[in-house]
Amino acid sequence: MNFNTKVIHGGQHHESATGSVNVPVFLTSTFAQKSPGVHSGYEYSRAANPTRQALEDSLASIENGARGLAFGSGLAAIDCVLKLLNPGDEVIAVDDLYGGTYRMFTRLFEKYQLKFTFVNFDDVSKIADVITDKTKLIWVETPTNPLMKLVDIKAVVEVAKGKDILVAVDNTFATPYLQRPIDLGADIVMHSATKYLGGHSDVIAGALVAKDAELGEKLHFIQFASGGILGPHDSYLVLRGIKTLALRVQRHSENGMAVAKYLESHPAVDKVIYPGLESHPQFELAKSQMKDFGGMVSFTFKSGKKEDAIKFLEKVKVFTLAESLGGVESLANHPALMTHASIPAEKRAELGITDDLVRLSVGIEDAEDLIADLERAFS
Helix, strand or coil: CCHHHHHHHCCCCCCCCCCCCCCCCCCCCECCCCECCECCCCCECCCCCHHHHHHHHHHHHHCCCCEEEEECCHHHHHHHHHCCCCCCCEEEEECCCCHHHHHHHHHHHHHHCCEEEEECCCCCHHHHHHCCCCEEEEEEECCCCCCCCCCCHHHHHHHHCCCCCEEEEECCCCHHHHCCHHHHCCCEEEEECCCCCCCCCCCCCEEEEECCHHHHHHHHHHHHHHCCECCHHHHHHHHHHHHCHHHHHHHHHHHHHHHHHHHHCCCCEEEEECCCCCCCCCHHHHHHHCCCCCCEEEEEECCCCHHHHHHHHHHCCCCEECCCCCCCCCEEECCCCCCCCCCCHHHHHHHCCCCCCEEEECCCCCHHHHHHHHHHHHC
């Protein structure tokens, strides 16, 4: 199947008892057995639930992986990946990380004797410089949050090749419509399914897709044993969202480009960070690795003042000042005060997350209305 067909039919089956086209929401904790240990494939909903299974099969299909898993949040999915590791293992991560990921790495898992090294992945050779015999995982985000840096997934995979190191990619910003890391050699793909996969700002969810069945089974055991599963109703919502993923992300990308070009020409704006602009330092990588460029745009002010960013954010009307991203509605965010406040100020400054940085999640409204809203907020 091609992608637009996969989002609707990939891994899906009509419900066998009634022929229902949509998977029902199976609101049950347990399942009747014919004899002790003899059942239809479902015993207890923490291990497997038919609604969640339909979502997990869809996830595997759209990412071209062997096994999909659905979690109660994106962070629960990351937690599952880290539990593959043992005390003393080392993780190399891209330095420009989502704040919640950074917080989990440094404030939760470091105390369990996992070591995290944060590296600028612009130069992939820097990864090789810090690999040791204890390195077991390379954690990639591309595009990154909020600075829209890109990571060459194929190059990272090549660095890890033959070294018993897993490569995991947070594909939240790009979505499988724009970028499929498993096709580029990654072992694990992670999503905050709250964002583009769900697509309607009405669910908190996370997802993992494993490249091969053996790794998928290891991750499933951790999911089952740790219990961070996604409930059946939320699974239904994400599955419904996936059916329109291609249509939505194409519109997000069209609007994202329109907004980025508008911002690039505005006299109050200093720097616009969007992979689809030729001014982006990794524009050529974006063209080669992604189908289109998505709906996430960040920018700074020529004044460099936090006050100008706050004033702007207080004046937007069509854009909503809120955390999160990837919904049909446009959102605006101040990373230093909101999504990345958990990262120490000195670390933010080192990365380039300045106090005048604004991150936009460009929705699927009419682009003319979005640009008019930004114009009013600048005035």
